[in-house]
Amino acid sequence: MGKPPCCDKDGLKKGPWTAEEDQKLIDYIQKHGQGRWRILPKNAGLKRCGKSCRLRWTNYLRPDIKRGRFSFEEEETIIQLHCVLGNKWSAIAAQLPGRTDNEIKNYWNTHIRKKLARMGIDPVTHTPRLDLLDLSSILSSSLYHSSQLSLPSLLGIGPFVNSNIQNLVTAFLSSQRKTSDNTCQYLQQNQFDNTLVGNHQFQSSQPIQPSAIYSGQANQLHSGPIQEIQHCPASSTLSAPFQSEVPQLTRAKMEHLSPNLAYFSSQNSPPNLWPNIGERPDHLVMGAIPNFPEFDSIDPNSENHVLHSNIEQIPDFSFDSFITTPSSSSTPLNSSATTTYAICSSTEYERDSYCSNSLMYNIPNSLNASGLRM
DNA sequence: AATCAGTGCAACCGCCGTCCA
DNA sequence: TTGGACGGCGGTTGCACTGAT
Known part of the structure; x- marks a missing residue:
């Protein structure tokens, strides 16, 4: 099935690399640079396939590789x-x-x-594994009778992801739905705000047990600073299929984030995406769409590096893409x-x-x- | 000391996307 | 437009090492 492995070709060695092979590869790349992996082994005098050489280099021999235990x-x-x-x-x-x-x-x-x-x-x-938890009742109650539902927690990432990740998710959701309903936008803004405010509560008080989120106490977590939303029926915010899948909501399919997050890798001094939660930036006020994903400027005067973006530039994300398979x-x-x-x-x-x-x-x-x- | 199960990690595999002739 | 070359990616495998018995 498929094409045979490149290393199946006759005479090509597989398995662990010897010090001699390593040295040959290092010498060649130092002299000629990396790339052209297909012809590299022949030119370097290695009885390996190009792919094996590339992997050996990128995963082991590269000089900038940090070895040792993860910090x-x-x-x-x-x-x-x-x-x-x-x-x-x-x-x-x-x-x-x-x-x-x-x-x-x-x-x-x-x-x-x-x-x-x-x-x-x-x-x-x-x-947390939710299999035996009846979230449907919790969520349906929250959806229809409360404005205090935290969308990140709804997505199941709230307790485990810092506020900025939550913000990313919220921003995406906002962008997805921003054109559909102005009142929903209002809700989304509040959700975003709630995330920050809510985290501030967490920071300034005792950590909230994740069990609270998943045992129906979620409504209490964001009480206080959160304003009542009167105008946004749940049905306009969450589609019926969404509601039906709520108990199974687990992980946001954030693969879509990769292109945006990849932006960071191009920076020599990556911005701090995880600013202190709880210290809400002044310009992230009610009515402001959360900034994402361009991160085109960093507030140098603030410890909270605020990420700016143009919401209009967010690609077309399917809301459904955030609803994934059950655990x-x-x-x-x-x-x-x-x-x-x-x-x-x-x-x-x-x-x-x-x-x-x-x-x-x-x-x-x-x-x-x-x-x-x- | 010998054996065995568990662990960690380098290397491999197969698939996919991109580039280019 | 097509197909091959190339490189990248995620998943998997195999082996060396380690600790328990």
Whole structure:
């Protein structure tokens, strides 16, 4: 089936590379540069296929590769980006200088995924496993009787993604629906606002247990600063099919974000996409469409690097694309999954127990100080 | 000391998109 | 327009290593 592997050609070696082969490859690339992988092995005197040479170079021999254990911040970045991008390892790797997509992929599969699974979090959706939770009643109640439903939490990413990721999602949703209903726009703006305000609450008070979100307390989480929305019937905001799928909402298909996020990789000094939550930028006021995705300017005077964009430039996203398949998991949400999040420590053991701050509602200062990250 | 299961990671595989003649 | 070359990507495999028994 299909064309045979390139390495099946006679005489081509497979398997681990020897030091001699490595040196030949390094010497050749230093002399001639990379590329032209098809002819490289022949010219370099290697009995390898070009593809193997390219992989060896990009994943191992490249001089700018950072080896060794992933740092805490790198791990956080991976988790957060994966929450948005999914298995777009190359896009994630673009945000982690010196790390290859292969390395990140391996790290995810061997470390992070297992940790999340241990915690009862679906590593695919980044949400607690909801199988036994009757969210439909929660959500239908929220949709029809409350204006305080947080769209990010509805999407199932709220508790695990910092405010900017939530903003990205909200912005996309806003852009998708902005032309359909002015009153909906009003709602979306409030949702966006709520995200910020809500996170401020989180930061200034105790972290909210994710279990609160998923046990029907979501309405309480955003109480207070949130204004009542009187004019936007749920049906105009969420289509009927959407409502019908609400209990299965798990992960926003944010592959669409990749082109936009890829923008960051072209920057030498990536802007901080994860500003301090809770300190709402002045110009992100009611009535302002959330800025996304061009990120054409960064407020240099603010610790909160505000991302500007022109909403009109957002590509045509299908709202349906944000509604994805249900969780693949069948494990019910358990109590351990909801208590671990609040624990935060720097010890190795606890790190392995997955006390990543990325799972907290309040993003630590260290995250900002790291200069992250996209 | 021997065995075995679990883990981590480099390397491979197959598919896909882009480029260009 | 078409098809081959090329490179990138995500998924998977295989093996070396490690720790438990």
